Amino acid sequence: MPVTIYDVAREAGVSMATVSRVVNQNPNVKPTTRKKVLDAIERLGYRPNAVARGLASKKTTTVGVVIPDISGSFFAEVARGIEDIANMYNYNIILCNSDEQKEKELRLINTLLEKQVDGLLFMGNEVTEDHKEAFGTASVPIVLTATYDDENRWPSVNIDNKQAAVDATTLLLDEGHRHVALITGPLTHPVNGFPRYQGYREALEAKGVPFDEKYVRVGDYRYQSGMEAMRELLALDEPPTAVFAASDEMAVGVIHAVQDAGKRVPEDISVIGFDNINISSMVRPLLSTIAQPMYDIGAVSMRLLTKLMNKEEVEDPHVILQHELVLRQSTKTQAGE
Structure with a gap:
């Protein structure tokens, strides 16, 4: 049987409310009591129920990411930028590969929203009316990464x-x-x-x-x-x-x-x-x-999403990052010329 919060409370000789405060890093717990609870958690191998915590706080600290093709070098680097910033702000990501198929994209969007993600990052070649309808039903922020909608209804991060x-x-x-x-x-x-x-x-x-x-x-x-x-x-x-x-x-x-x-x-x-x-x-x-700036496209998208999820001020929801001309040997004009 899985170890419950009740088991930890009994082992540590404290109330379940005290265990909950320790697990949620509430500062209003005496250091000695905190140590007893943490020691009990370690002995019993207790793992807090993320679903239950999410229901209580109405947040899952999880972000859904729909990506066209994770095997492509471009999208892999974008995903790395997303994950690094997500980790920095203590969010977990659910990464879904859509294979650039519209029906699969729509199914993944709806599935992620049903899983109560706190926000959604979408990458795809086109935001159709069906996509807009799916986004419109969402109660959480959505950021379009390396794509955009023609009405600029949703925040986005791109290059020109x-x-x-x-x-x-x-x-x-x-x-x-x-x-x-x-x-x-x-x-x-x-x-x-x-x-x-x-x-x-x-x-x-x-x-x-x-x-x-x-x-x-x-x-x-x-x-x-x-x-x-x-x-x-x-x-x-x-x-x-x-x-x-x-x-x-x-x-x-x-x-x-x-x-x-x-x-x-x-x-x-x-x-x-x-x-x-x-x-x-x-x-x-x-x-x-x-x-x-592949990594930056992902990182800026995730940071923009964290601001929206935390209701922070956003100066410009439509970000255009700078591209760069890199000259090497395959053109007659090369670096330094």
Whole structure:
């Protein structure tokens, strides 16, 4: 049978109320009495019932996190930032993998809310009307991490994806390239895929370079889709001389496809990626990329959520973090130039 608070009280020779005060770190307990209770807890191996404590306090000190793909380097680093700040503020997290499936996302949101989490962090490619309906029924704060809703009803933490794409494309154009290709994510994704496509087109227009749809390919942010897209681009009558890939994994696939074709990066084709995950500094040549503050996206999201849960003042519920252009060896313009 599990050890109960009654067993601890009897062992220590105190009331159950005194045990409760010790467990909940109430300062109004004499040091000698506190020691007796703690010694009894250790001898008996008592573990407080978190569910019962949550019912009493109306708080579970638990945060739900819905994440698209925990195996992806980007989301893994975001999750690390979330967990570090959660630990700092004594919250536990329930991490749920949605596999980027809308129905699964909705099911996980409802399940976490049913489990009485104190707050929810949501990461996904799109906040649909169904998502909004689910969020609208929540009685706890919700923060959108690396995503947002088109009405800005819920607090969010992001970077400026369109401007980041402008910066990446402009770098390639400034190298003198006029046939610059884009390999992005699905254009139906309003957070990443479409804004990066918009930024690419905006940079071309600013430099007076005509947009040519044949240089645009849609992948899924993964290595294989980058390689396959680059093989298609290399088969064109007039292949691109530079490529902006909207993820580092796809950019590495691009580099390998170029090398398989007997060409060199960046001498024949310049390549720039997006995210600055670890693989960008492992591939050869080293990958130039747009650095997202992945850890900070998670950490700032969790800190914002703690403020909302504790009803602290929030100056701006919609946070835009800074990205950075990291120049390495895969572009003709390199660090220090």
